[in-house]
Amino acid sequence: MRFILHLLGALLILLPLTKVDLYAQQATGSVIIQLHHRVGERELEPDSAYKNSFGEQLIISRFRYYISNIEISDTVTRNTYRVSNQYFLVDEKDSGSKVLSLQLPAGQYNKISFLLGVDSLKNVSGIQTGALDPLRDMFWTWKSGYVMAKLEGRSSASTLPHHIFEYHIGGFNGAYNVLGRVELPLPAAIDIIPGKKVQVAVSADINKWFAGLHRLSIAEHPACTVEGQLAKRFSENYLQMFTIQSVSP
Amino acid sequence: MKQRIPEGFPRPVYDYRNNPLTREGFELGRKLFYDGRLSRDGYTACASCHQQFAAFSDFQHVFSHGADSRFTRRNAPPLFNLAWQKEFHLDGAINHLELQPLAPMTGQNEMNNTLDSIIARIKADAAYRKMFSSAFGSELVNTQRMLWALAQFTGNIVSADSKYDRVKKGKAAFNEWEQQGYLIFKERCADCHTEPLFTDLKYHNIGLAVDTFLNDFGRRDITGDKSDSLKFKTPSLRNISRTDPYMHDGRYWGLSTAIDHWQTRSASDTTADALILRGKPLEKMEVKYLVSFLHTLLDSSFLKDPMLADPVQGNMIHGPLQ
Numbered sequence: 001m002r003f004i005l006h007l008l009g010a011l012l013i014l015l016p017l018t019k020v021d022l023y024a025q026q027a028t029g030s031v032i033i034q035l036h037h038r039v040g041e042r043e044l045e046p047d048s049a050y051k052n053s054f055g056e057q058l059i060i061s062r063f064r065y066y067i068s069n070i071e072i073s074d075t076v077t078r079n080t081y082r083v084s085n086q087y088f089l090v091d092e093k094d095s096g097s098k099v100l101s102l103q104l105p106a107g108q109y110n111k112i113s114f115l116l117g118v119d120s121l122k123n124v125s126g127i128q129t130g131a132l133d134p135l136r137d138m139f140w141t142w143k144s145g146y147v148m149a150k151l152e153g154r155s156s157a158s159t160l161p162h163h164i165f166e167y168h169i170g171g172f173n174g175a176y177n178v179l180g181r182v183e184l185p186l187p188a189a190i191d192i193i194p195g196k197k198v199q200v201a202v203s204a205d206i207n208k209w210f211a212g213l214h215r216l217s218i219a220e221h222p223a224c225t226v227e228g229q230l231a232k233r234f235s236e237n238y239l240q241m242f243t244i245q246s247v248s249p
Numbered sequence: 250m251k252q253r254i255p256e257g258f259p260r261p262v263y264d265y266r267n268n269p270l271t272r273e274g275f276e277l278g279r280k281l282f283y284d285g286r287l288s289r290d291g292y293t294a295c296a297s298c299h300q301q302f303a304a305f306s307d308f309q310h311v312f313s314h315g316a317d318s319r320f321t322r323r324n325a326p327p328l329f330n331l332a333w334q335k336e337f338h339l340d341g342a343i344n345h346l347e348l349q350p351l352a353p354m355t356g357q358n359e360m361n362n363t364l365d366s367i368i369a370r371i372k373a374d375a376a377y378r379k380m381f382s383s384a385f386g387s388e389l390v391n392t393q394r395m396l397w398a399l400a401q402f403t404g405n406i407v408s409a410d411s412k413y414d415r416v417k418k419g420k421a422a423f424n425e426w427e428q429q430g431y432l433i434f435k436e437r438c439a440d441c442h443t444e445p446l447f448t449d450l451k452y453h454n455i456g457l458a459v460d461t462f463l464n465d466f467g468r469r470d471i472t473g474d475k476s477d478s479l480k481f482k483t484p485s486l487r488n489i490s491r492t493d494p495y496m497h498d499g500r501y502w503g504l505s506t507a508i509d510h511w512q513t514r515s516a517s518d519t520t521a522d523a524l525i526l527r528g529k530p531l532e533k534m535e536v537k538y539l540v541s542f543l544h545t546l547l548d549s550s551f552l553k554d555p556m557l558a559d560p561v562q563g564n565m566i567h568g569p570l571q
Contacts, residue, residue: 126347134348227473
């Protein structure tokens with residue numbers, strides 16, 4: 001009995017240490033996802049004017065979205081590394097927010113996928129902090145839930161005051177759930193070895209908001225700020241906006 | 250500090266597992282609840298429209314006055330036994346106790362403030378920084394800690410010491426009218442106003458015609474589902490004699506007027522819930538008995554509970570702020 005107690009004691013002391021060791025063993029290499037925002041072929045710059053597929057003018061003042069539940073996997077071995085409980089608020093205005101730094105165990109990987117938005121569980125779990133703080137202005141206070149993606153600006157095609165357009169896309173359950181996974185196969189498998197940093201450049205094309213799965217012009221839809229069918233359509237469009245630009249080394 | 254869970258109540262929905270309850274956290278939440286500085290104009294606290302003597306409803310107000318002389322569009326509900334609610338607001342728009350205060354804080358016709366401004370004001374106050382430190386271990390002030398503290402207070406606004414409760418425990422007895430009223434209540438009202446919370450926490454259309462100025466369709470505006478049109482959450486009947494006027498838009502003054510709604514509602518009103526259409530009118534005396542019973546749901550010790558009172562008399566009056 002006494003021996004068992006001693007053993008338990010020893011285990012209790014060792015437990016935190018082993019946990020740290022395991023973590024150190026696991027997180028050996030890193031993948032750095034660098035997001036590049038653009039409209040069509042052109043890189044996004046503040047206050048510049050662009051055109052979408054409809055030929056409508058676009059001046060973008062705000063572009064933000066959540067990325068969560070990132071998975072880096074290998075489709076051959078089915079080896080999957082899940083980045084749990086990390087929520088990234090990507091903001092065009094904040095260059096640091098466009099760099100997602102992930103530590104992951106050694107191995108071969110050929111696909112990156114992520115949830116565009118905040119998973120439904122976090123939408124029903126009370127007040128959060130960090131990237132999920134409602135202070136970030138990505139939370140609906142009149143009806144609980146995160147705004148998954150925001151795109152705001154001006155366009156001569158808009159019929160709203162000051163010719164603004166404003167898309168706040170949200171809804172985490174039911175028929176108009178806008179959450180969706182973005183799957184990005186890598187052009188070639190990457191090898192993660194201790195100390196190695198792999199840079200993955202991902203581009204997000206804002207034009208896809210208007211011309212993706214659905215054709216949604218600014219003239220016809222200058223605003224979408226509640227959940228519903230239109231929000232669902234915008235989400236189905238923007239889920240197509242990401243592509244892998246390059247992987248190095 | 251232990252969560253207040255009255256004898257005979259079901260397990261609460263909100264249980265402080267992720268927000269450990271402490272006396273310091275509760276006191277911080279209480280101070281925030283009574284602090285007008287949370288509003289843009291510096292005058293309008295949570296407690297402005299949720300007054301303890303009115304069971305934390307807005308006494309004798311059809312609609313409430315928000316910051317800058319604006320009006321709300323619904324009758325302020327009383328606040329108690331909130332830890333048993335799954336959803337908040339009469340249309341269930343808010344899915345968590347901790348998140349609810351965000352709506353009045355930022356609502357233009359309520360406290361009309363922004364989170365940035367609220368957090369900045371709290372941070373600037375040394376007394377608050379000290380309280381955050383005692384409640385959460387450091388002076389860090391953020392949205393999460395502020396709302397955790399508020400939930401420590403609001404989740405412990407508990408009412409379960411009315412005459413009805415004492416009768417249930419064998420410590421008091423109904424008089425004859427109250428007893429008659431209780432029997433009528435159990436037969437006619439208890440399906441929706443389920444004991445011991447006196448609400449089924451569900452949404453019902455009780456056949457109230459829509460006010461064509463407010464155009465408030467209740468639950469439908471949240472779910473987008475036509476079948477939810479004109480449905481509102483069943484209010485608890487606890488402390489009901491103190492929360493006049495009644496219904497989501499405060500259209501009825503007096504308990505007997507509210508009960509009369511079921512007497513006069515047209516049978517051809519097919520949009521109402523079947524449960525309500527089934528009812529038959531009450532006799533005049535039955536209404537009196539029922540009103541007598543409803544009075545036994547007033548919890549006078551709760552209305553005066555010093556633990557729930559304004560921690561600093563006059564604390565609510567701060568404004569105007571620049």
